[in-house]
Each structure stands twice: as structure tokens, then as C-alpha cells.
Amino acid sequence: MVELRGVRHRYDGRLVLNLDHFAVPAGAMLAVVGHNGSGKSTLLRLLALLEAPTEGDVLWDGAPVPRRPPTTLRRRITLVEQRPILFRGTVLENIGYGLRIRGIERSQAYKRTSEVADQLGLLSLLDRRRHELSDGEVQRVAVARALVVRPDVLLLDEPTSSSDRAATGALYRALAQERATRAERPLAVCIASHQLEDAYRWADDIRALAEGRLSPVTPENLFRVDLEAGSGDTRHARVGAIEIVVTTDRTGPVVLAVPPTDIFVSREPLPSSARNVLSGRVTRVATHRPGGGGGVAVTADVGVELVAVVTAEAARELALAPDAPVVFSFKASAVRVF
């Protein structure tokens, strides 16, 4: 549906986004994960056609979007910013904004506004003004305001950063409900988040963004798999050429995350209780991201690409360098399932 090709985006000469290809297909449920400053918000602003990339193309249904996109096209994509702002006026007026400027007839607009407000649990707040709302409520109003115009693509930047569990649940239910009622013109949703659990629970597809680039493997080692019923709480998941043993009672499509700090790194297989013992070769050794607790990130090809984080000391002792043989071990219970 909306697509970026060969995009390099700069702010004051600083490269903040560098994507060869990024697409939000029609009807997709997409999550973009990454840390703050990874370029998520910039990516969403480009997808929303609010900014034109410094270099590269934005495509809509395969056709290039002009640098000043026509309003009719922009109306099909709606962005909810990370810290959304409400306009002057009541919650009701805010949610109805998009309908009002589209010239939707008043009673029809009211019906649609109430419907969406109901889905997001906002009916009791319709008369409130922005200073009478909590941050979480403002976020929900902003989502309702975006959802009400029935866009083809809804872009949400950290939509639940100020929400409690109940509100988060209400948001995802509302999205599911909205998608279910729109079989003829499916709603694509793209959520940027650093809250992994959230995103993996519902997304069909997950992209990881780091320093403005798509990273093939996130620091968190994510895998989408289909879990078949097994004996007891143990499942064997096929991931590429290897199998990962997982402790869970879930079956069906899930996302597995292997926390990089839960992987034990050695030169040779060691006797241990770890059910997952994968040998391979080091592909990359990098000082771990700042703020991530120091450590060294060791990327190895063990049938799939996995990242483990070890202390600088351990990295020296094991003489970890590209192409060195390495063994990654981790317990079945260490693998997180979403």
C-alpha cells in the first residue's frame, strides 16, 4: 500500500533513516520495534506523507507520491504521534475533527464519533477538554480521532506508552474490531513501539529498527514460529535450519524472543542443563549499545543469526572474533513467547 524505496532522510545533514525498502502492505498488522532515537518516529512521519524524504521515493500502490502529496492521498493515511496533542475544544469535537473537515453530515458524524468513542472507552469523557484528561486518555482520544476517519493505513507511534493494562487492551480490541468490520477495504496498522510484548501479541510482522536502519535480527533475537502441540509444556519450534526448545503451553503462531543476556557463550559444548545448544561461527563482535549495560554483543551464525551479550572479560577470554567457532546455549525456559 504505502512503501519507501531507497530512502535516506537527514536532519541538518545527520542521517536519521536509511532504508532500502520498507512497505506497509494493505491490511497488514505491522510492528516496528526499536529503541528511542532509532528512527521510528521519523519513519512514521514519512509513511504518513507529512515529510518528504531527503532522498528516495515514497510509493502509494506502486506509484510515486509527489513531494507535496495531494490532500486526497494524505487522507488515506493517519498518524497518531507519540505524544499526541488535542485541539482546543471538547473530546467530542476532537474526535469529530476529521469528519468535520471532510464535510460529513453532522448526525452521521456524531454516530460514527460515538461508535469509536465507545470502542475505546471514551464515552464518559466526551465533554471534557484537554486539560481535564490524563496522558493515557489523551492518547486514546488521539487514536479515536485517527480511527474515526477510516484510513487505509493507521500509523501509531507508541500508542500505549501512557496507558495501563486495561486501556492497552481496549486499544487493541478497538483495532481488531475496526479491522473486522472492514472486509472490503482492509485497515493496515503500523505500530512503532519499544514495548516488545505489546507489539508481538498482535502483529503479523515485526521489523526492527536500529540507528535508522532495518536490522535483520533485533538485539532481542525474535522469531515468528508456528508452535505445534507437544508433550507437556515443552515445544519444539523450527526456526530456519535449527530447532529451538521452548517451555510454554501455547500453540499456534507465536513470536519467540531469546534474550541476548540469557545465552551462555563458550568455545565448545559444555555439560549443562540447557536444552538449546547451538554451534556455529561468530559473524560479528560489537561493543554493546550504550546504556545497555556495557558488555559485548556477539553475533553468530548458528543456523540462524543470534545475538548474545557477554561481558568484555568473557569476550577476551574466549577470544571471540569473526569466524571463530562458538557455542550458544540457553535454557528452554529462557525463551520468551509472545
Next chain:
Amino acid sequence: MDFLAEGFRRALALLLSGDAEVFGIALLTLKIAVVATVVACGIGLPLGYFLATRRFWGRRAALTAVNTALAFPTVVVGLLVYGLLSRRGPLGGLGWLYTWQAIVVGDVLLALPIAAALSAAAVQGVDPRVRRTAQTLGAGRWLTAWTVSREARFALAAVITAAFGQVVAEIGAAMMLGGNIRGSTRTLTTAVALSTSQGDFGLAVALGLLLIAIALIVNVTLQMLQGKGGG
């Protein structure tokens, strides 16, 4: 201080008796000020919005120029317009010199920088998310401008008030371009200057009070038009 008390007494008498000449001057002053404010804001507010929201080459220079124009002495503007409108000037053919239209032209030039510079500041004061949000919710160029302006409406009302204040109290351009002709281009400010120089303090005070009254009424009206506040 006797002359002031005497002035107030005369002012009251003049106003209460409904002196035709005094009211004629007041009405003309109001007409010139309103027309000049409407024209200056009609051009200046969109210009200010444009300067505040668009990125283009020479934008900083344009903002500096507008801000500098804020400090233009009224007599210099009067001189400039005099040159334009005088018989040998490029716009001499209009025959506007020493008419109320000439004063309007001068006043517009004086109020335009105020309208543009202050509204640019007002729009720049609006959270940038407002503009992006309006756009992403489907507003085109005009609706976006309307939405942003709505968020800045108190500041923009202050801009209009400031522009009106400039033109209603201005004397340099009114004197040079209007000529203070009795019954045709005499405004409250030029009349106050004249009566004072003639020693007619009563009349001067009366006209001065009228000027203040007009400013007060216009401000109160603008405040009422802004309506109830609320977030």
C-alpha cells in the same frame, strides 16, 4: 492644572451636546482606522502565517525585514507615501493625496509589519504538532491554517488590537498625507494637535477622550468576539 479641569468641563459639554463637527472627526477616524486595520490584517496575518510555517530561501531575511519595519517612524512612511501619491509620483494619477484614502495607505503600511511580524510570532508559538495533526487528519492547506490559527486565536486577536492601536493613534502619516483639512481629512489626532497648538485645551481634551473611548470600545468588542476561553 486649571486648564485641564476646564478642558474636562468643555469636553463633557461638547460630547453631551453632540457637536456635529466633533462627531464627524470621530467617525472619520474610526472609518480610516477600521479600513486600514482590515486591509493590513487581511494581508499581514496570512503573510505572518506564511513566514512562520513555510521554509524557503530568504525566509530569515524576510522576517528580519518585517521586524525592522516595526520600528519605522510614521513620518518616514508618511514621506514615502507622499512621494508615491504626489502629483509627480508614480501613483499621482489616483489623486489620493490629501484625501482619507491617502491616510489609509500610510496607515496600512504602518500596520502591516505589526500584523505580519506579530502573527508570525503567534503562529510560531503554536505547538508544531497542531499543524502535523491537522494535516494527518486530512486538512488541506487552508483548513490546516484555520486550525493552527484557532489554537493561536488569543495571540492573533492581540495582533489585530495592536494593529488597530497603531493606526488609530497615529498622527505623522495622517498629518502629512491627509493635511488636516477641516471637514475632509481632519482626524482625532490631527485635531488634538491643532487645538492644542491653538490653545483650545477644552476641545483638545474632548477629542482626546473620544480617541480613548474608541480604543476602549474596539478592544472590548474584539474581546467579546473571541468568545469564552476554555482549552
